[in-house]
Amino acid sequence: MTAEVGTELPELVVRVTRADLVRYAGASGDFNPIHWNERVAREVGLPGVIAHGMLTMALAARAVTGWTGDPAALLEYQVRFGRPVVVPDDDSGAELTVRGTVAALLDGGRARVDLTVTSAGEKVLSLARAVVRLG
Amino acid sequence: MALDRALVGRSYPPSAVYEVGRAKIAEFAAAVGATDPVHHDVEAARAAGHADVVAPPTFAIVVSLEAAFVVLADDEVGLDYSRVVHGEQRFTHHRPIRAGDRLVATTTIDAARTVAGNDLLTARVELATEDGEAVCTATSMLVARGAA
Numbered sequence: 001m002t003a004e005v006g007t008e009l010p011e012l013v014v015r016v017t018r019a020d021l022v023r024y025a026g027a028s029g030d031f032n033p034i035h036w037n038e039r040v041a042r043e044v045g046l047p048g049v050i051a052h053g054m055l056t057m058a059l060a061a062r063a064v065t066g067w068t069g070d071p072a073a074l075l076e077y078q079v080r081f082g083r084p085v086v087v088p089d090d091d092s093g094a095e096l097t098v099r100g101t102v103a104a105l106l107d108g109g110r111a112r113v114d115l116t117v118t119s120a121g122e123k124v125l126s127l128a129r130a131v132v133r134l135g
Numbered sequence: 136m137a138l139d140r141a142l143v144g145r146s147y148p149p150s151a152v153y154e155v156g157r158a159k160i161a162e163f164a165a166a167v168g169a170t171d172p173v174h175h176d177v178e179a180a181r182a183a184g185h186a187d188v189v190a191p192p193t194f195a196i197v198v199s200l201e202a203a204f205v206v207l208a209d210d211e212v213g214l215d216y217s218r219v220v221h222g223e224q225r226f227t228h229h230r231p232i233r234a235g236d237r238l239v240a241t242t243t244i245d246a247a248r249t250v251a252g253n254d255l256l257t258a259r260v261e262l263a264t265e266d267g268e269a270v271c272t273a274t275s276m277l278v279a280r281g282a283a
Contacts, residue, residue: 014168027166028197053221058167058193071171074192078225
């Protein structure tokens with residue numbers, strides 16, 4: 001793995017279906033019905049069922065851990081939840097695209113990676129950044 | 136109602152112990168598509184230098200978000216739970232969370248402000264072992280949207 005400022009991480013494209021939301025709800029303990037119940041989601045003004053922000057954050061992390069090859073090398077990770085990811089009630093779900101760029105080399109053999117996470121052409125996370133330990 | 140800045144620095148008593156299980160790590164890893172064997176296979180984790188299987192980077196939320204929600208139960212904070220959404224999240228890992236960890240969460244209000252009618256409250260959750268070893272700092276910014 002080479003890292004210099006401007007190095008681009010391999011792009012990650014991942015699909016999220018309603019079944020993935022139910023699975024994440026169980027695994028995380030976040031059973032907020034806006035992530036699985038269309039009626040409740042619409043009642044609170046959403047266009048439909050949306051993905052857990054924390055699921056989007058977790059999926060985006062895979063672009064980083066896949067690049068470093070070591071999940072424990074992700075030392076710091078932060079995101080702002082900008083726009084909800086609406087997950088339609090069909091078999092293909094929503095598509096997320098994660099791109100990452102090395103933004104800075106830090107002391108101690110670390111690097112800062114800035115992530116861009118989009119769905120349906122819109123940015124869904126902002127200020128998404130990770131600090132990783134390099135090889 | 137604007138958030139009271141005097142809330143900044145308020146800390147809450149430590150949570151009950153959360154014992155991290157191998158099956159829970161594997162379940163969470165599967166739910167987020169984290170296929171690295173260090174999450175699923177003890178031998179692979181040991182070969183990578185870990186004492187046991189390690190959790191994916193955002194696993195701490197399983198423990199920390201509930202801990203952060205103590206601020207919502209605090210009447211003096213007065214956030215309207217029904218209007219709260221998750222605005223930002225940050226993790227600083229002091230070391231990976233691994234199976235067998237007995238974690239205690241301690242929550243502190245790091246920031247409280249009202250912007251354009253929305254209440255923004257930042258809760259910092261320190262996850263440590265019950266012996267006091269720092270494991271992860273998980274910071275959640277919660278937003279209570281102002282009534283339109």
